Amino acid sequence: MCTEEDTVIFSYLKQAISHPLCLGMPLTTVSTTRTMPTMQSTMGPIYVIISFTTPTSTAQTTQFISSTSSFITSNAITSNIITITNTMTASMTSAIVSNSTSLYNPDSCGIAGYSKLLNNTCVPKLDAQIIACSILRNSSSDTDRVAKALSLYISSVTNSTVTLNTTSTLSADEIDNIVKDLTNINLSLSSNTSFIAVQQPNQDENSMVLGASFKRGIGGDIIDTNNEVNVTDSFITAAVIVNRESLNGVTSLNLLIIDKPTEYENIDNSTNKTLTSSVIVVNLQRDDSAFAPLYLSLYFKLIEEYIPSGTGKYLCSFYNTTTFIWSETGCSSAFYNQQFNRYECNCTHTTSFALVWLPQSLLTETSSKTFDAQDIASLITQLISIICFLIIMIHATGIRIINPMIGVQALNLLPLISTASTTILFSFYIALSLTVYTQTSSSYQTECFSSSSVLMFITYFFLIFMFCVKTITGYFYFLRFVRLFPQPSHRKLLIMLIISFLISSLCTILAIGLNTNSSYNITQLYPYELCWFNSNVIYYFMTIPICLFLFFNIITIILVSNSLFKHARSAATSKQINERLKRCAIVLLSSCVTQGIGWIFGPFISFIGVTAGEVLAWIFIILNGLEGVWSILLYILIRTQQMDEQKHVVAAIELSKASGIPLKKNEKLNAKRSNN
Structure with a gap:
């Protein structure tokens, strides 16, 4: 196998006649990789590649060229057309070489x-x-x-x-690996056929490399934080932008854009999908200290030579080097941007991407209209929670009817309100899932229809409202067990609920307003599953708000638990310590349930690997889907404790009446609290 360093290339511009190329050659061995030492006369350019099997010096190469130059010039070819380069390779400098x-x-x-x-x-x-x-x-x-x-x-x-x-x-796999192995260098190579970029994302304090773009007839360019908007708001042929958060810990961003990917045209012979765009190869080199979920924004314009005829569906796909087919796994549906005449999508992994086309006749719905195991488990657990909440409501209402004198303190109302907000959220989520499941017309449908959009934003409203209520619960526990005085009142509870309503309304209105601009691509239909936020923006509407709520709730739980344990340890007897520890456990368990600590698993599902993500997803479903079960268990514990306290109060009242000794002021207060 020859390489460029040990190759001498001759170009015969007019014609070549028989000539012993090796005559007078001072080398011990010469071999030809294309022809025998003598060549037959022919018209047009002929290339002869000769590999030297022993090391060649400049003097040796010069002597070889001198021994053959008389033949070349005698054949009416421009003199001095062979020169020595700094790599000791003979090369042509005639009109055929630029x-x-x-x-x-x-x-x-x-x-x-x-x-x-x-x-x-x-x-x-x-x-x-x-x-x-x-x-x-x-x-x-x-x-x-x-x-x-x-x-x-x-x-x-x-x-x-x-x-x-x-x-x-x-092969496509070889190209992927070559791009992946481009390390320890910063470069960009632009040509009419491709663009290669190997860049460290953090160039300086004012600029971060985000991706690359290509425009036919011009070439490629680096996309950074300074030119991102200018590039995406132009008529580019292809581009890829990596989400800023996804670049956390990235040491090298390796990108390849192939304008007309000839070698990819026939690599999928199984799915009848047709290549219609440039190919984008993406790879990220990370250090071992950081990891972030990957979100790529991809932009594809139809290549003129690849525009299909007939009706069909454009799909944002990657080439699976294991199954040798174009696949849409991990990629969103292709959204058509009419303003710039291109398709846009998002993907959550690295490999070779392209826009492919599938004829309408092959758009089958086989095995698409199904729920997976996690979908089914989620719906079942949510239904169980709704039933549990109804049981609590029926029982509490019955007790109230039987004994109208029994009231409910503001602090005791919060777990019920928290469970109620979760139950309402579950109800609308189930309605949204069933609506999308029954009304989706195709597995390739990407736009949310009207009813699904309405249900989606109602569900989002109650999601934010639920977390506001859970945060209020934490705040009230803080007032009750840390601040101690004054005790939270019904008026304060009402004010906090109004504030929660306003916050939820503001978030929902903001989401609806942004969604009215189709270019933002805020929402997306996940066929037969859900109408929800696009994976590229879900961080801003879901992950960040939920993490903020969870942060405040965890802080309050820590403060409350510290205060309760101090109170338990300060008891005079071991019996009092045990009794206080039991109440402490009930309060903390109630806090974890009513403040939604189980949601802490949610944000981490997309941060980790597939297997670990599946495990966390199941934990997330069980803990949050069965919130109603946890609530009914807590309701029984709290109700049992209240009944025990009421029995003690009743016994004290009867004893007071029998003995004629009036109750003390604090005993009257406890009696009043037991009835409320």
């Missing part, structure tokens, strides 16, 4: 069917393909050389008029 440039561009020969080598020698695309593939498959090649060879390879296989060399053809 001038060297400071930036390597394999498409700069200016002659159809030719690509420029790394030493600025122009050769036919087939030869360029062989040389580029040799460099790429040589494990000892340095990173800069590999990047340039990859650019050369793409140039050589694009719009080639001859049959490609199958032994020197790279």
Whole structure:
């Protein structure tokens, strides 16, 4: 296998006749990789590649060229057309070779069917393909050389008029790995056929590299925080932008955009999906100290040569190198941006991406209209919670009817209100899921229909309201067990509920307002499952607010538990300590349930691996879906405790009446509290 350093290339511009190329050669061994030492006369350019099997010096190469130059000039070819380069490689400087440039561009020969080598020698695309593939498959090649060879390879296989060399053809998996292995370098290579970018995201304090773009006829460009809007608001051919949060811990952002991906045209022979766009290859190198979920924004314009005929569906896909098919797993549906005449989507992993087209006749619904195990478990647990809440309401109402004198303190109302808000949320979530499941017309439908959008925003309102109520619960526990005085009142509870309503309304109105602008792509239909926020914006509407609520709730639980344990340890007898610890456990368990601590698993599901994410998802479903079960158990415990206290108070009252000794002031107060 020859490489560029040990190759001498001769171009016979008019014709070549029989000539002993090796006569007078001062080397011990010479071998030809394309022809025998003598060549038959032919018209047109002929390339002879000769590999030296022993090291060559400049003097040896010069002597070899001198021994053959008389033959070349005698055949009416311009004199001095062979020169020595700094890599000791003989190269042509006739009209067929373009001038060297400071930036390597394999498409700069200016002659159809030719690509420029790394030493600025122009050769036919087939030869360029062989040389580029040799460099790429040589494990000892340095990173800069590999990047340039990859650019050369793409140039050589694009719009080639001859049959490609199958032994020197790279697979999609090989290209992925080559892009992945581009490390310890900062570079960008732009040509008419591709753009390669290997960049550290954090360039300086004022700029962060986010991705890359490509525009046919112009080339590629780096996308950073300074030009992001200008690039995305233009008529680009293809682009990829990595979410800023996803770049946490990224040491190298490796990107490749292939304008016309000839080598990807027929790699999927199973699904009948047709390539319609450029191909974008993405890989991120991370350090071991940080990890963040990955969100890519992809932009594809239809390539003129690939525009399909007939009706069908455009899909945002990646090439699965295991199953050898285009797949949509981990990618959102393709959204058409009419203003810039392109399709946009989001994906949550790295690999080779493209926009593919599937004919309408093949848009089947086989096995699409189904719930997975987690969907079914979530709906069942939520139904159980609703039933439990109804049981609590029926029992509490019955007790109130039987004994109208029994009141409810503001503090005791909160767990009930918290459970009620969760139950209402579950009810609308189930309604939303069933509506989407029954009314989705196709597994490729991406836009939420009217009824699903209405139910979605109602569900979102009650989601925020639920967390506001749970935070109020934590605040009231803080007043009751840490501040001690004054005790929370019904008036304060009403004020806090009004504030919760306003906060929930504000968040919902903001989401609805942004959703009215279709270019923001706020919501998305997940066929047969849900109408919800797009994965690219869900952080702002879900993750950040929930984490804030959970942060405040965890702080209050810590403060309350510290105060309660101090109170328990200060008891005079071991019996009092045990009794206080029991009450402490009940309060803390009630806090964890009513303040939604089980939701803490939610934000981490998208941060970790697939297997661990599945485990956390099941824990999340069980803890939160069965909130009604936990609530009914707490209701029984609290109700039992209240009954015990009421029995003690009743016994004290009867004893007072029998003995004629009036109750003390604090005993009267306890009696009043037991009835309220």
